[in-house]
Structures are given as C-alpha cells and as structure tokens.
Amino acid sequence: MVREKDYFNIILDSIADGVFTVDKQWRITTFNKAAERITGFTREEAIGQYCYEIFRTNVCLERCALRETMQSGQDIINKELNILDKYNREIPVSISTAVLRDEKGEIIGGVETFRDLSLIKELDKEIHEKYSFQDIISKHPSIVNIFRILPDIARSEATVLIQGESGTGKELIAQAIHNLSPRKDGPLVKVNCGALPETLLESELFGYLRGAFTDAKRDKPGRFKLAEGGTIFLDEIGDIPAGIQAKLLRVLENKEYEPLGGTSTIKADVRVVTATNKDLERLVKLGQFREDLYYRLNVVKIELPSLRERRMDIPLLIEHFIERFNKKTGKEIRGVSDEVMKILLNHPYPGNIRELENIIEHAFILCKGPQIQWEHLPSYLRNQKPSTTERRSIREIEKEHIINTLQRCSGNMTKAAQELGIHRTTLWRKLKKMGSI
Numbered sequence: 525m526v527r528e529k530d531y532f533n534i535i536l537d538s539i540a541d542g543v544f545t546v547d548k549q550w551r552i553t554t555f556n557k558a559a560e561r562i563t564g565f566t567r568e569e570a571i572g573q574y575c576y577e578i579f580r581t582n583v584c585l586e587r588c589a590l591r592e593t594m595q596s597g598q599d600i601i602n603k604e605l606n607i608l609d610k611y612n613r614e615i616p617v618s619i620s621t622a623v624l625r626d627e628k629g630e631i632i633g634g635v636e637t638f639r640d641l642s643l644i645k646e647l648d649k650e651i652h653e654k655y656s657f658q659d660i661i662s663k664h665p666s667i668v669n670i671f672r673i674l675p676d677i678a679r680s681e682a683t684v685l686i687q688g689e690s691g692t693g694k695e696l697i698a699q700a701i702h703n704l705s706p707r708k709d710g711p712l713v714k715v716n717c718g719a720l721p722e723t724l725l726e727s728e729l730f731g732y733l734r735g736a737f738t739d740a741k742r743d744k745p746g747r748f749k750l751a752e753g754g755t756i757f758l759d760e761i762g763d764i765p766a767g768i769q770a771k772l773l774r775v776l777e778n779k780e781y782e783p784l785g786g787t788s789t790i791k792a793d794v795r796v797v798t799a800t801n802k803d804l805e806r807l808v809k810l811g812q813f814r815e816d817l818y819y820r821l822n823v824v825k826i827e828l829p830s831l832r833e834r835r836m837d838i839p840l841l842i843e844h845f846i847e848r849f850n851k852k853t854g855k856e857i858r859g860v861s862d863e864v865m866k867i868l869l870n871h872p873y874p875g876n877i878r879e880l881e882n883i884i885e886h887a888f889i890l891c892k893g894p895q896i897q898w899e900h901l902p903s904y905l906r907n908q909k910p911s912t913t914e915r916r917s918i919r920e921i922e923k924e925h926i927i928n929t930l931q932r933c934s935g936n937m938t939k940a941a942q943e944l945g946i947h948r949t950t951l952w953r954k955l956k957k958m959g960s961i
C-alpha cells in the first residue's frame with residue numbers, strides 16, 4: 525500500500541513544472557524531479573537548504589516573490605525571471621508562488637512552481653532574428669526580400685528611391701543603407717525637402733559664399749558639403765521645386781555643383797538616398813517632376829507596403845514596441861489583452877507604423893499592470909470596442925435560434941420552451957424583449 529506521503533511525492537514528481545516548498549525560515553522542505561532537472565541540484569542537496577542557495581534568482585535580494593506572497597497573502601502567477609543552475613548557467617524561468625497554510629489557516633510556508641523557458645526563449649529569438657534586420661521588423665514577403673537585398677544595395681553606390689506612405693519606415697531603411705555601406709563611418713545627413721521654401725532649400729543643400737546675398741556675411745557649407753564622404757538622405761523628394769530639380773540632376777550626373785554666389789564648381793563625394801510618399805511617376809506625367817531626374821533617382825527603388833497590407837506584422841511590431849518602451853520606462857508590460865489585439869489588428873492605420881508606435885506609447889503611460897487593456901488605448905480606438913458588436917451579434921444569434929425553434933414547433937410556446945431548455949415564462953419574456961409579441 526502506498527503511504528500518503530509517498531503518494532504525495534509521486535504526484536509531485538509527475539508534474540512537468542519544477543516545484544519546491546519552504547518553511548517559514550526559508551528552508552526547502554520539498555523538491556520535485558522537475559526541479560532537480562531544471563536546477564541541476566538533487567533533492568538530497570536541496571532539502572534543508574535556504575531556498576536562495578538552491579533557487580538562485582536575479583531578484584532574491586530585492587524582490588523575492590515568495591516573500592512578497594507570504595507577506596501579502598497574494599499569489600504571484602507567471603512572473604518571468606532568471607535563475608542560475610548548479611553549474612552557474614543562466615536559465616529563464618516563469619514562476620508562480622502561493623502560501624501554504626495548515627488546517628487552522630496559519631501560514632506554515634510557501635510553494636513555488638517554475639517552468640523552464642529556455643526553449644521558448646530560443647524559438648522567440650530565432651523568430652526575431654529571422655524577421656528583423658537593422659531594427660526593421662517584418663515578416664511580410666516583400667520586406668523580407670528587402671532584408672535580403674539591402675546589403676548589396678548598400679554596398680553599391682547607386683542612388684536609391686524609397687517609396688511608401690507616411691510612417692512606413694522610409695527613414696529606417698535609409699539609415700540601414702547607410703549603416704551597411706562602406707560609407708558608414710562618414711556622416712548621414714538628412715534634409716527634409718518639403719519643409720523649406722525654394723531659395724532656402726537651395727542654400728541649405730548647396731551652401732553659399734560670402735556676399736552671395738545681403739545677409740551672407742560668411743561662407744556657409746551646404747548639406748552636400750556636410751555629407752562629404754557619407755550619405756545624404758533627401759526626404760520628401762517629390763516636393764522639390766523645378767529650379768532645384770535641375771541642380772540636383774547635375775549633382776547626380778556629374779557629381780558636382782556650385783554654391784550660391786560662387787562661380788567655381790565643387791566636387792561631391794556623396795551617396796544619394798531619397799524618399800517620398802508621393803507617386804513620383806504620376807508627378808512626372810503631370811509635368812511636376814523632371815522625367816530625367818526621376819530616372820536618375822530611380823536606379824534602385826524600394827517600395828514599402830502600408831501597414832494595412834501587412835497586418836501579419838502587427839503582433840510582431842506590438843511586441844517590438846513593448847520591449848522598447850519597457851527598456852525605456854523600466855516597466856514590465858508583457859503584452860496586450862485579446863480585446864486590444866483584436867482592435868489593433870482591425871484598425872486601418874492611416875499613420876502606419878508610427879501610428880501603432882504612438883498607440884503603444886500612449887498605452888504605456890496609462891498601463892499600471894502587466895497587460896495593456898482596452899481602457900489604455902487612445903479614445904479614437906476605444907470607440908471601436910469589438911465586444912459591443914459581439915454582444916449584439918450574440919443577441920441576434922439567440923433571436924434567430926428562438927424564432928427557428930418556434931417555427932419548428934408551429935408556434936407552440938410550451939413545446940418550444942421545452943426544446944430550448946427554458947421556462948415558458950422566460951421564453952415569453954425574451955419574445956417580448958425582442959419585440960416579437
């Protein structure tokens with residue numbers, strides 16, 4: 525016959541999670557097989573030792589979960605931390621804690637269960653590595669393809685045109701091209717061509733010499749000069765006026781330009797990367813953009829799909845931004861609720877990835893717990909609460925079911941109520957509420 529205590533140990537050893545218990549002096553009183561496997565310590569080595577000598581976590585000193593549980597009486601569920609095993613290898617685990625009480629309800633110790641997360645973490649890392657490149661996250665086939673060709677594009681000196689809606693990551697791609705290029709130790713100079721009026725943009729790009737105009741008290745180098753040996757990133761290239769289009773064409777064709785007020789030409793050793801959220805081809809057709817310049821810029825074109833076209837990336841991006849804001853704010857948010865995920869998957873994102881990033885940042889400010897909830901979302905998203913539509917549809921499903929049953933029972937309420945498993949008066953009440961009586 526199996527004694528009660530042995531029976532208890534058999535059960536404990538059949539559990540896949542590590543389990544140990546401690547008494548009120550923090551000495552280990554039970555240690556199951558999985559705990560032996562994960563920590564490397566045998567039961568004999570563990571029992572009687574202080575838990576912090578065997579289950580060595582990175583938070584033992586400042587935030588022991590068992591101590592918190594024993595003080596507050598509150599269980600802790602699935603807290604992630606790292607432990608050192610017997611051989612001082614770091615192992616990620618997820619722990620849960622609870623208080624142990626005797627028959628009288630007195631606390632006699634605590635129990636901690638823990639799960640080895642090494643494999644999950646490794647898989648996570650693999651997925652992350654597969655779907656991320658230079659801080660760009662995506663598993664959309666066309667972007668994964670960009671990851672593949674980006675090193676070759678970067679190595680070449682070709683002019684690159686990056687096209688995509690606002691917030692799709694154009695600047696991120698420009699940065700990656702620079703970082704992967706032989707010019708990476710040189711400067712990356714960014715110019716927003718849409719932000720400046722023509723004369724200012726011209727002097728900003730090409731610089732001016734002293735006396736070029738009344739206020740030009742001394743020479744001022746342009747951005748092309750500042751980008752010497754590196755890359756110039758011309759953002760909003762679709763907005764540049766005709767006069768500058770001609771000058772830019774000359775830089776691209778002959779690698780030279782003249783600063784304002786100057787007569788001698790300056791040689792430019794600069795790689796040009798441009799971006800636009802406009803359809804340049806259409807602008808060419810409309811006569812607003814020089815065709816020859818378009819072809820010069822368009823040596824390599826990278827088209828970034830909108831977030832609407834790559835919804836599969838939304839969960840990955842959410843995870844990425846949560847990780848980033850956790851690092852920035854010191855919070856330990858682990859994810860979003862199912863309801864939030866549903867809303868975020870359905871939103872059309874006119875602002876693309878930047879919008880999603882802003883949504884997560886907003887939620888971070890409001891979220892105090894481990895998970896982002898509906899109420900942490902910006903108000904324009906909260907109005908799209910899916911459960912209200914779901915609630916309505918459940919009611920509709922019920923209505924349909926009741927009506928079908930009644931029809932089958934030829935309008936006999938008693939029979940229909942029986943079939944529906946509800947009381948006749950309940951059916952009556954439901955029909956009245958539905959406006960069917």
Ligand SMILES: Nc1ncnc2c1ncn2[C@@H]1O[C@H](COP(=O)(O)OP(=O)(O)OP(=O)(O)O)[C@@H](O)[C@H]1O
Nearest residue numbers: 659660661662689690691692693694695696877878
């Ligand atoms: N694939 C991605 N993975 C991770 N973060 C991304 C990705 N794409 C964009 N982001 C982030 O989204 C934000 C917007 O990206 P970025 O500034 O590169 O977009 P953009 O296309 O240049 O936008 P705009 O047209 O408004 O200038 C940045 O914070 C960037 O880090």
Ligand SMILES: [Mg+2]
Nearest residue numbers: 691694695759
């Ligand atoms: Mg940009």
